[in-house]
Amino acid sequence: xxxxxxxxxxxxxxxxxxxxxxxxxxxxxxxxxxxxxxxxxxxxxxxxxxxxxxxxxxxxxxxxxxxxxxxxxxxxxxxxxxxxxxxxxxxxxxxxxxxxxxxxxxxxxxxxxxxxxxxxxxxxxxxxxxxxxxxxxxxxxxxxxxxxxxxxxxxxxxxxxxxxxxxxxxxxxxxxxxxxxxxxxxxxxxxxxxxxxxxxxxxxxxxxxxxxxxxxxxxxxxx
Numbered sequence: 771x772x773x774x775x776x777x778x779x780x781x782x783x784x785x786x787x788x789x790x791x792x793x794x795x796x797x798x799x800x801x802x803x804x805x806x807x808x809x810x811x812x813x814x815x816x817x818x819x820x821x822x823x824x825x826x827x828x829x830x831x832x833x834x835x836x837x838x839x840x841x842x843x844x845x846x847x848x849x850x851x852x853x854x855x856x857x858x859x860x861x862x863x864x865x866x867x868x869x870x871x872x873x874x875x876x877x878x879x880x881x882x883x884x885x886x887x888x889x890x891x892x893x894x895x896x897x898x899x900x901x902x903x904x905x906x907x908x909x910x911x912x913x914x915x916x917x918x919x920x921x922x923x924x925x926x927x928x929x930x931x932x933x934x935x936x937x938x939x940x941x942x943x944x945x946x947x948x949x950x951x952x953x954x955x956x957x958x959x960x961x962x963x964x965x966x967x968x969x970x971x972x973x974x975x976x977x978x979x980x981x982x983x984x985x986x987x988x989x990x991x992x993x
Contacts, residue, residue: 789807789808790807790808790809790810790870790871791807791809791810791868791869791870792804792805792806792807792809792810792811792812792868792869793805793866793867793868793869794812794814794826794866794867794869795864795865795866795867796820796826796830796864796865796867797863797864797865798830798862798863798864798865799819799820800816800817800818800819800820801814801815801816801817801818801819801820801826802816802864803816804816807869809871810847810849810869810870810871811847812845812846812847812849812869813845813846814845820865821844821845822982822983822985822986823840823841823843823844823986824838824840824844824845824851824867825837825838825840825849825850825851825852825853825867825869826851826853826865826867828853828929828932829853829854829855829865829867830855830862830865831945831982832855832928832929833855833857833862834855834929835852835853835854835855836851836852836853836929836932836933837850837851837852837853837929837930837933838850838851838853838929838932838933839872839932839933839934839937841937841938843989843990848872849869849870849871849872850869850870850871850872850933851867851868851869851870852867852868852870853865853866853867853868854866854867884900884934884935885899885900886898886899886900887900887903887915887924887926887931888924888925889915889922889923889924890922890923890924890925891920891922891923896922898915898917898922900935900936900939900940900950901950901952902917902918903915903916903917903940903950903953904916904917904918904949904950904953904969904970904971904975905947905948905949905950905953905969905971905975905977906924906928906931906940906947906948906949907946907947907977908927908928908945908946908947909946911927913925913926913927913928913931916969916971916975917971918953918970918971918972919971919972928942928945928946928948931948932948935948938951938990939951939952941987941990941991942983943965943967943977943978943979943980943983943987944977944978944979944980944982944983945980945982947977947978949967949969949977951991953969953970953971954967954968954969954970955968955969955970955974956968957991957993958976960978960979962981963981963984964978964979964980964981964984965978965979965984965987966978966979967979
């Protein structure tokens with residue numbers, strides 16, 4: 771994003787952003803502008819790289835609007851981010867993120883935690899405890915919940931689930947996968963500092979950890 775556009779963008783959004791909300795503007799890789807609020811301050815400095823796990827990062831990856839609860843491991847304080855990437859002709863030009871304190875979530879924001887998800891098969895719908903879900907996958911825009919012995923469709927997108935699932939239990943390891951860390955049986959090294967996770971399901975499914983997520987995955991699991 772051209773830095774000369776920042777004042778114009780701020781003028782556009784200033785009238786609709788309530789007090790107590792911080793604003794961050796980035797290009798495709800680093801922050802260009804940051805305006806903290808009196809309620810929450812992530813201590814972002816223009817020029818800082820957009821970190822993996824942040825709401826801005828997720829919106830840039832998905833190339834779409836994201837509502838994302840972020841734990842304190844990313845910036846030192848937890849927050850809820852509403853991020854909107856600026857896309858032109860299929861290219862990401864930048865991103866605008868509204869940053870809320872968790873106790874001041876906007877009314878339209880999804881709950882940051884759930885205890886179960888609904889799975890659907892040919893017979894109907896089944897409430898699944900998060901502890902019973904081994905991993906979650908996405909294929910051609912459809913989301914699937916995988917238990918030790920079966921798979922079920924789910925209505926939420928991967929972006930929506932990232933703001934709903936407990937992040938210390940369910941880790942995003944790939945654009946198309948979340949894994950339940952308690953259901954990882956073994957971690958196999960793979961090419962270019964990536965990994966394959968052998969899961970504790972009946973098939974011993976191997977789930978990839980992509981380069982994008984490998985660093986944060988290792989940091990979270992501590993190896």
